Amino acid sequence: xxxxxxxxxxxxxxxxxxxxxxxxxxxxxxxxxxxxxxxxxxxxxxxxxxxxxxxxxxxxxxxxxxxxxxxxxxxxxxxxxxxxxxxxxxxxxxxxxxxxxxxxxxxxxxxxxxxxxxxxxxxxxxxxxxxxxxxxxxxxxxxxxxxxxxxxxxxxxxxxxxxxxxxxxxxxxxxxxxxxxxxxxxxxxxxxxxxxxxxxxxxxxxxxxxxxxxxxxxxxxxxxxxxxxxxxxxxxxxxxxxxxxxxxxxxxxxxxxxxxxxxxxxxxxxxxxxxxxxxxxxxxxxxxxxxxxxxxxxxxxxxxxxxxxxxxxxxxxxxxxxxxxxxxxxxxxxxxxxxxxxxxxxxxxxxxxxxxxxxxxxxxxxxxxxxxxxxxxxxxxxxxxxxxxxxxxxxxxxxxxxxxxxxxxxxxxxxxxxxxxxxxxxxxxxxxxxxxxxxxxxx
Amino acid sequence: xxxxxxxxxxxxxxxxxxxxxxxxxxxxxxxxxxxxxxxxxxxxxxxxxxxxxxxxxxxxxxxxxxxxxxxxxxxxxxxxxxxxxxxxxxxxxxxxxxxxxxxxxxxxxxxxxxxxxxxxxxxxxxxxxxxxxxxxxxxxxxxxxxxxxxxxxxxxxxxxxxxxxxxxxxxxxxxxxxxxxxxxxxxxxxxxxxxxxxxxxxxxxxxxxxxxxxxxxxxxxxxxxxxxxxxxxxxxxxxxxxxxxxxxxxxxxxxxxxxxxxxxxxxxxxxxxxxxxxxxxxxxxxxxxxxxxxxxxxxxxxxxxxxxxxxxxxxxxxxxxxxxxxxxxxxxxxxxxxxxxxxxxxxxxxxxxxxxxxxxxxxxxxxxxxxxxxxxxxxxxxxxxxxxxxxxxxxxxxxxxxxxxxxxxxxxxxxxxxxxxxxxxxxxxxxxxxxxxxxxxxx
Numbered sequence: 001x002x003x004x005x006x007x008x009x010x011x012x013x014x015x016x017x018x019x020x021x022x023x024x025x026x027x028x029x030x031x032x033x034x035x036x037x038x039x040x041x042x043x044x045x046x047x048x049x050x051x052x053x054x055x056x057x058x059x060x061x062x063x064x065x066x067x068x069x070x071x072x073x074x075x076x077x078x079x080x081x082x083x084x085x086x087x088x089x090x091x092x093x094x095x096x097x098x099x100x101x102x103x104x105x106x107x108x109x110x111x112x113x114x115x116x117x118x119x120x121x122x123x124x125x126x127x128x129x130x131x132x133x134x135x136x137x138x139x140x141x142x143x144x145x146x147x148x149x150x151x152x153x154x155x156x157x158x159x160x161x162x163x164x165x166x167x168x169x170x171x172x173x174x175x176x177x178x179x180x181x182x183x184x185x186x187x188x189x190x191x192x193x194x195x196x197x198x199x200x201x202x203x204x205x206x207x208x209x210x211x212x213x214x215x216x217x218x219x220x221x222x223x224x225x226x227x228x229x230x231x232x233x234x235x236x237x238x239x240x241x242x243x244x245x246x247x248x249x250x251x252x253x254x255x256x257x258x259x260x261x262x263x264x265x266x267x268x269x270x271x272x273x274x275x276x277x278x279x280x281x282x283x284x285x286x287x288x289x290x291x292x293x294x295x296x297x298x299x300x301x302x303x304x305x306x307x308x309x310x311x312x313x314x315x316x317x318x319x320x321x322x323x324x325x326x327x328x329x330x331x332x333x334x335x336x337x338x339x340x341x342x343x344x345x346x347x348x349x350x351x352x353x354x355x356x357x358x359x360x361x362x363x364x365x366x367x368x369x370x371x372x373x374x375x376x377x378x379x380x381x382x383x384x385x386x387x388x389x390x391x392x393x394x395x396x397x398x399x400x401x402x403x404x405x406x407x408x409x410x411x412x413x414x415x416x417x418x419x420x421x422x423x424x425x426x427x428x429x430x431x432x433x434x435x436x437x438x439x440x441x442x443x
Numbered sequence: 444x445x446x447x448x449x450x451x452x453x454x455x456x457x458x459x460x461x462x463x464x465x466x467x468x469x470x471x472x473x474x475x476x477x478x479x480x481x482x483x484x485x486x487x488x489x490x491x492x493x494x495x496x497x498x499x500x501x502x503x504x505x506x507x508x509x510x511x512x513x514x515x516x517x518x519x520x521x522x523x524x525x526x527x528x529x530x531x532x533x534x535x536x537x538x539x540x541x542x543x544x545x546x547x548x549x550x551x552x553x554x555x556x557x558x559x560x561x562x563x564x565x566x567x568x569x570x571x572x573x574x575x576x577x578x579x580x581x582x583x584x585x586x587x588x589x590x591x592x593x594x595x596x597x598x599x600x601x602x603x604x605x606x607x608x609x610x611x612x613x614x615x616x617x618x619x620x621x622x623x624x625x626x627x628x629x630x631x632x633x634x635x636x637x638x639x640x641x642x643x644x645x646x647x648x649x650x651x652x653x654x655x656x657x658x659x660x661x662x663x664x665x666x667x668x669x670x671x672x673x674x675x676x677x678x679x680x681x682x683x684x685x686x687x688x689x690x691x692x693x694x695x696x697x698x699x700x701x702x703x704x705x706x707x708x709x710x711x712x713x714x715x716x717x718x719x720x721x722x723x724x725x726x727x728x729x730x731x732x733x734x735x736x737x738x739x740x741x742x743x744x745x746x747x748x749x750x751x752x753x754x755x756x757x758x759x760x761x762x763x764x765x766x767x768x769x770x771x772x773x774x775x776x777x778x779x780x781x782x783x784x785x786x787x788x789x790x791x792x793x794x795x796x797x798x799x800x801x802x803x804x805x806x807x808x809x810x811x812x813x814x815x816x817x818x819x820x821x822x823x824x825x826x827x828x829x830x831x832x833x834x835x836x837x838x839x840x841x842x843x844x845x846x847x848x849x850x851x852x853x854x855x856x857x858x859x860x861x862x863x864x865x866x867x868x869x870x871x872x873x874x875x876x877x878x879x880x881x882x883x884x885x886x
Contacts, residue, residue: 007488044556103837
């Protein structure tokens with residue numbers, strides 16, 4: 001076998017990085033559970049026709065086939081399975097499938113890998129980890145849930161060793177109502193054009209608004225003026241009104257967005273900002289939308305996005321409107337690892353290496369290790385009865401802080417802090433490391 | 444959208460079952476870390492040619508393709524990606540790829556989904572979760588690691604609310620050495636025949652030994668006699684010797700197996716048994732092999748298997764022999780869920796529901812919830828300001844034990860244990876639930 005190479009778009013962390021990732025996931029999970037979200041995992045695959053319900057994403061889907069099935073007839077979109085590209089579409093399907101067994105409103109979190117067949121030259125991941133929270137209800141969903149989402153995320157991210165975040169909130173009804181009030185007849189086309197503002201700039205967006213949404217120059221200018229509005233509080237509403245456009249959907253949107261921004265300002269000042277350029281690419285959002293910028297990493301785009309969707313989980317007369325938000329964990333960590341902003345104090349969980357004087361005494365060292373583990377102290381027994389200097393270097397290379405030396409001829413055991421060199425007599429049934437040394441520290 | 448249906452072979456747990464699964468995974472992870480195993484995750488995909496290195500598994504592999512690539516030329520086995528069917532093959536690849544960055548011996552655990560294109564009529568999962576530990580070293584691997592594996596697993600499983608387990612250990616060198624000593628020239632064919640003992644019985648195995656391994660009736664009888672040997676200690680060795688076969692490889696195998704069984708008997712009496720019928724289907728094992736039976740569920744086969752592999756991670760002059768063992772988490776939980784052997788005390792993490800007297804007071808109830816969360820108490824605010832009776836039923840249906848009533852007109856808040864009906868005055872900055880109520884209890 002020749003030396004294997006990485007596969008573009010499929011990142012793999014080192015064990016140290018995975019320790020940091022686990023630390024982050026544990027903190028996220030703790031926060032989600034503090035808010036009463038129940039855990040859920042869905043299968044990795046969905047029928048292709050489900051994944052393609054929103055046409056825009058079709059190019060990104062990976063389909064799977066059993067190897068020995070390849071020779072047979074091509075399966076239909078219904079029979080073909082694809083890897084999920086997000087956790088919202090599978091969740092909506094899960095809710096419809098299990099509605100009879102669930103209690104509504106249903107709050108769940110879901111932390112799983114997703115896959116997208118992006119072109120690797122765009123520098124995007126093809127496999128990455130997302131951490132989602134969603135709330136769905138039957139028939140109607142109370143608007144206060146839209147205000148709750150950013151608060152949960154703010155809490156979850158505040159507990160992590162990462163730069164501060166700013167959550168940008170908008171409401172599609174504001175944009176669509178505004179476009180309709182302006183006299184544009186295809187508000188979705190206008191939304192898609194404005195969504196490209198960061199990428200192509202205002203002049204090109206104005207052109208695009210003319211080409212795809214039939215906007216006049218004045219209409220395009222008004223659309224761009226709306227997208228410029230940004231405020232940390234409900235004052236955005238007056239700025240919108242000042243543009244002189246009115247429509248019932250616009251009123252509805254302004255009311256909803258005001259509520260989200262005001263709740264956030266009351267409970268977590270500085271966390272949220274109303275930013276009327278935020279649109280989100282995916283089609284299924286129908287009201288509030290969220291994006292999140294990481295301070296110092298703004299140019300890399302949103303690390304946490306979501307919104308309200310009224311029609312994603314619907315079947316006949318059953319309607320389950322929902323709101324959700326998704327943290328791009330791999331994306332977030334990839335940025336911070338790349339900037340060397342996250343470190344861990346050692347590369348293994350081990351706190352103590354039990355030295356082995358001779359192979360004949362391995363059973364004895366195993367018992368020492370067992371006594372330490374029984375009291376929650378992670379330890380390894382040295383893999384060989386090499387000279388103690390070599391065993392100490394084994395610990396040093398991994399960042400293991402303590403080496404334990406079994407006593408001989410009635411002498412007590414001793415434990416050495418290999419950072420300070422301090423060595424003291426110790427009993428495996430009683431000794432404890434300082435609390436800070438027990439587990440690897442993430443900072 | 445019509446009501447979605449489950450996909451055969453792709454199980455999904457309920458949120459309550461997922462809580463149990465998370466509890467199990469947390470306990471496994473704790474134990475693995477107490478033994479100094481570092482965490483690792485590998486990508487879900489490997490190049491198809493890597494997955495097919497062991498031909499026997501080719502029929503089980505899922506290949507993936509980007510949807511819009513399907514029209515193009517068929518990619519080669521090197522370009523084609525498949526979903527991994529276990530965690531050992533990807534781990535061996537990871538070790539080869541990153542050998543320069545790793546410290547050896549390298550101890551890692553890995554808890555991930557794997558996929559196999561099994562025929563669904565066999566009642567097997569196509570997507571399932573495995574929890575693996577492995578130790579690899581450069582050039583040579585000390586044999587005491589083979590004795591350590593079952594001790595880690597014994598510890599990990601003993602901490603779970605599951606029936607006791609028995610780990611069956613064998614060594615391929617015993618079998619292969621015995622077959623060679625008997626005069627059989629294709630010991631692998633003999634091993635594969637004996638591996639079918641549980642499925643097809645001794646008579647058919649004897650036939651198969653004749654057909655595929657060229658065994659005479661007497662040789663087949665000896666092979667079956669070896670497979671009958673089972674002992675909780677080193678006494679198996681005398682039973683093997685009594686069959687009158689000798690070969691250097693047999694001696695080596697007996698010595699290695701004796702060591703594993705004796706270490707286990709010293710540290711965890713009753714955990715392991717030498718069972719000479721255990722073979723393991725996969726080709727890559729070269730010495731010790733493990734299987735594990737769950738008491739009361741023996742007929743369902745092994746829930747935790749593994750062994751030593753000397754040649755899986757090799758590239759040119761670089762050789763990384765390893766030993767590993769894998770807990771079939773989905774399989775284990777599927778069995779226990781099916782037998783109603785695992786329950787959790789509530790279906791949500793929530794300990795306290797904060798009741799909302801009127802929508803005008805929602806901000807106040809949000810602050811109460813925040814005070815409780817700040818002290819680690821999981822809580823939700825009621826989704827609506829319905830009558831208190833309805834809000835209490837919201838809690839009841841989910842198993843939430845406490846409902847919090849905000850005081851009015853200067854009266855203190857009160858908290859009600861809805862199981863006993865007891866209601867007391869309480870302050871959100873001070874009140875604590877009994878420890879047993881804080882988190883859902885798994886039993």
